[in-house]
Amino acid sequence: MAFVASSGWAGGQSRTTVRLCAPRQAVRNVGARVIPARGPVMQLTQKDDKKEVEEYFNNTGFERWNKIYSEDAEVNNVQKDIRTGHNQTIQRILAWIDADGDAQYKTFCDAGCGVGSLAIPLTQRGAIVSASDISAAMVKEARERADVQLGDKAMNVSFAVSDLENLSGSYDTVFCIDVMIHYPDEKLKEMISHLSNCAERRMIITFAPYTILLGMLKSFGSLFPGPSKATRAYLHSESYVEGILKELGWQVKRRDFVKSKFYFSTILEAVKQA
Known part of the structure; x- marks a missing residue:
């Protein structure tokens, strides 16, 4: 549920982690952006990451991203751009589903x-959907939207509060959209492996890629100050993610x-490979 619009560097290893820890350069994810953090900072555990994400998206983050994820809520130009980008991601994924005709x-x-x-x-397409999020506020909003938009079909979608590690069940397809930004490289394989165990046929995942372009955009960070807006953010190279899947x-x-x-x-x- 989070995105990267700029990163703090323009070079590095093929498996680049954008993380608040030394000796690597650290960043803060400010709303929809990432800005560099200067000097060494404290190493934090994945549990700390998870708790921070949960608290953020139940409070300040929920207020911000609920507006971004709405079609008619008033947002600034940056948030409007992110809304457009997120919607494009959703529409491209739905286009794949529609092309296969298997919803x-x-x-x-x-x-x-x-x-x-x-x-x-x-769900509108006739699918049976099990949806979850670490944020209780997000789940509550999702249920309310489903009740309004789906009518009788609302019974075909369930929403639960859960982190990725506690997902269970078996599904034709597992989605994980704009979530990997909250997982460092060292936790990514464990998370994808767990999703893999729940997927019978297909996984569709998205992540914020490490690119030189993102490093060139770091100057935008100064436009969005405010520690209350920050969560840690991690970029991942496409080759690294694809290597885990393989x-x-x-196979992609x-x-x-x-x-x-x-x-x-x-x-x-x-x-799944044949």
Whole structure:
């Protein structure tokens, strides 16, 4: 449910972690952006990351991103650009589903569902959807939107408060959209592996890619000060993510890249290797 519009560097290893720890350069994710943090900072555990994300998206983050994920809420130009980018990601994923013609009566897991931007249109297409998010505020909003938009079909989607590590069940397709930004490289394989265990046929995932371009955009960081807006953010190289999928027995079938001024997202669709 979070995105990267700029990063703090323009070079590095093929597996680049944008993390608040020394000796690597650290960044803060400010709303939809990432700005560099100067000097050494304290190493934090993944549990600390998770708690920070949960608190952020139940409070300040929920207020901000709920507006971004809405079609008619008043937002500034940066937020409007991110809204457009996120919607493009959702529409491209739905286009893949529509092209395959397999939404109706199939089971889908939307891990990190936010306010239901993907889960609800999937349900409208006749899918059976199990959606979850670490934020109780996001889940509450998703349920309310589903009740309004789906009518009788609302019974075909369930929303639960859960982190990725506690997901269970088996589904035709597992989605994880704009969530990997909260996971450092050292936790990414564990998270993708768990999602893999829940997916029978397909996974569709997105992540904020490491690119030189993101490093060139770091100057935008000064436009959005305020520590209350910050959560840690991590960028991942496409080759690293694809390598994890291959090791777990998946191969990338389709890929796409959504780019706007303040939103960047790589989309991978992976299917089980024959």
